[in-house]
Amino acid sequence: MTEVALLEVRNLCIAVASGGALLPVVEDVSFAVEAGRTLGIVGESGCGKSLTSLAIMGLLEGSQVRITAGEIWFAGRELTRLPAAERRAIMGDQMAMIFQEPMTSLNPVYRIGDQIVEVLRQHRTMSRRAALARAAELLALVRIPAPEERLKSYPHQLSGGMRQRVMIAMAIACDPGLLIADEPTTALDVTVQAQILDLLADLQARTGMAVVLISHDLGVIAETCQTIAVMYRGRVVESASAAGLFAEARHPYTRGLMASIPDADADCETLPAIAGRVPRIDEQIGGCAFHPRCPYAASRCTLETPVTATYPEDHFVLCHFPDEAAP
Ligand SMILES: Nc1ncnc2c1ncn2[C@@H]1O[C@H](COP(=O)(O)OP(=O)(O)O)[C@@H](O)[C@H]1O
Ligand SMILES: [Mg+2]
Known part of the structure; x- marks a missing residue:
């Protein structure tokens, strides 16, 4: 890879202050995404996906x-050491984020049009009239019918899918x-x-933006991402190209997530899921954090934290026995 990434996260660590102690919630997380590309971050709830994106x-x-600890490089600048004012200028302008529940980010008492105008005028010098015209264009771009009319709507007058389109606009x-999209479709029905x-793929093709798509559902990630990082309990346990990951997932957790993707053709009702749950941050787990749930766990896995094994084609795995789980 010779191309310089637009976003590069290097060895990011995040901790929560709790009763005088610092509990690690994100540990040594690294990934990169280039302009025009999509990185998928996948893992069950509680693995540290949202905290990672909020940190960015x-x-x-x-x-x-x-x-x-760690560094966040964006367009040639290291963000964690940037003064707050410069940081705010970048947010919403050069990088933006959408969340699972648009109702929490939209203000219920203001019309859609006014909220988009507000965002535009925060970062651009433009008249209210020009901003309203641009807001209508944006609604058309996210395929909202009758955009001029919709500018006058309040959030509660729109369906969940339409509100998410407004958030994207x-x-x-x-x-x-x-664009960081954190579980953008989790609250929506399948259609x-x-x-x-x-829509996100279409906008990306038009604008050339980089996208970080976050989901607990590997099925969602699989369709749109070129590279995938699998997170478990605050760490990236496997990362590879989407093709590489699906051809040869090596971490038992990744393979468990794959087995949990619903098969549209299968008529069985139950999903083979990974038994157990993600440990809470205050639960101490020695060795590999996945070992209590891992079908391949050996005594070494309970004692030693694994180090990253590297395979060709930028495929990384954090596991003592990555070849046990390989197909
Ligand atoms: N503000 C907070 N205070 C304390 N713990 C938090 C806070 N936010 C998140 N956590 C904990 O950090 C872990 C990772 O959370 P999060 O990044 O939201 O996970 P994900 O997005 O993968 O579901 C979880 O165990 C969560 O309970
Ligand atoms: Mg989350």
């Missing part, structure tokens, strides 16, 4: 959760180089989910 956006400051308002993923 600079939205952790002032809370009990903070970055304790606000996110791309300033033509960001990077609308497919439409939103298709």
Whole structure:
């Protein structure tokens, strides 16, 4: 890989302050995404996906959760050391984020049009009239019918899928180089989910933006991403090209996630899931954090933290016995 990544996260660590102690929630996470490409981050709920994306956006400051080590490089600048004002200027302009539940990000008491105008005028010098015209264009771009009419709607007058489209319109308002979509379709039914993923791919093709798509569902990630990072309990346990991962997943957790993708053709009702759950951050687990749930766990896995094994074609695995799980 010779291309310089637009976003590169290097050895990121995040901890939560709890009763005088710092509990690690994200540990040594590294990944990169180039302009025009999509990186998928997948893992069950509680694995640290959202905290990682909030850290990239600079939205952790002032809370009990903070970055304790690592670097976040964006368009040639290291963000964790940037002054807050410069950081804010980048957020919403050069990088933007959409969340699972658009109702929490849309203000219920303002019309859609006014909210988009507000975003535009925060980052661009433009008249209200020009901003309203641009807002209508943006609604058309996210395929909302009768955009001029819709500018006057309040969030509660729209369906969940339409609200997510409005959020996407606000996110791309300033033509960001990077869009982080954190579970953008999780609250939506399957048909609308497919439409939103298709819309994101279409917008990416038009604008050339980089996308980080986060989901607990490997099925969602599989369709749109060129590279995939699998997270478990705050760590990237496997990363590879999408093709490489699907051809030869090596981490038992990744293989468990794959086995859990519903098969549209199968008529069985139950999904083979991974037994057990993601440990809480205050639960101490020695060795590999996945060992209590791993079918291949040996005594070494309970004692030693694995180090990353590297395979050709940028395929990385954090496992003591990666070849046990390989097909
Ligand atoms: N503000 C917070 N204070 C304390 N713990 C938190 C906070 N936010 C997240 N966590 C914990 O950090 C872990 C990772 O959370 P998160 O990044 O939201 O996971 P994901 O997005 O993968 O579901 C979880 O165990 C969660 O309970
Ligand atoms: Mg999350």
